[in-house]
Amino acid sequence: MKILSTNIAKPTSLIWNGKEVITGIYKKPTNLPIYLGKEGVTNDEVSDKKVHGGEFKACYIFSHGHYTYWKNLYPNLAWNHGMFGENLTVSGLNEKDLYIGDIYEIGEALVQVTQPREPCYKLGIKFGTQNVLKDFIEHGFPGTYVRILKEGFVKRGDTFKLIEQAKNSLTTWQFFDLLFSQNKDEALIKLAIANKALPLRKRDKIKKFLK
Numbered sequence: 001m002k003i004l005s006t007n008i009a010k011p012t013s014l015i016w017n018g019k020e021v022i023t024g025i026y027k028k029p030t031n032l033p034i035y036l037g038k039e040g041v042t043n044d045e046v047s048d049k050k051v052h053g054g055e056f057k058a059c060y061i062f063s064h065g066h067y068t069y070w071k072n073l074y075p076n077l078a079w080n081h082g083m084f085g086e087n088l089t090v091s092g093l094n095e096k097d098l099y100i101g102d103i104y105e106i107g108e109a110l111v112q113v114t115q116p117r118e119p120c121y122k123l124g125i126k127f128g129t130q131n132v133l134k135d136f137i138e139h140g141f142p143g144t145y146v147r148i149l150k151e152g153f154v155k156r157g158d159t160f161k162l163i164e165q166a167k168n169s170l171t172t173w174q175f176f177d178l179l180f181s182q183n184k185d186e187a188l189i190k191l192a193i194a195n196k197a198l199p200l201r202k203r204d205k206i207k208k209f210l211k
Contacts, residue, residue, distance in 0.1 A: 001160035005089040007082030008044040027082030033155035062086035062143035063093035095173035101166025101197035108152025116176040
């Protein structure tokens, strides 16, 4: 995997259900190094800290390889890297090969794969339709959040070096499917519950589906 674009956002105001909300989803390529901090990316807007940023969502990564699919689905949008609110647009990312708990070195930083992105209404606003949430879930390739084990700068062209592969884990693709599927695989639920790379809140949520 290699960084193709580093993306950050300034706060953007929009109206949703008659109320003003601030969002950081309108990320733009900087083509400059960005600093990955323990609680988030320096100088990047994180408006709703209940659901974005923090230890387990410090940086969002999305695959450039998925852009063609989405451009074909929504050809009339103004496309650029950062379209999905990701801080890092990377080549070679495959959620089916990315295990929750994997540790990578990127540039100066050391990061750990934590959880897939779950779409919210702000993505729908950006795409001009809330139908994109359903499309995003059905497509099944959501990118991933990472926690920052060692802070540092990363830049375009930096590659991901696998330092430690998670054991007894599940992929980000499997966990995303587990969150939204009707028939949940109990073996995967048990793997998720035991995985400390997932936040406790997320493990407790999935635990409720055990019979």
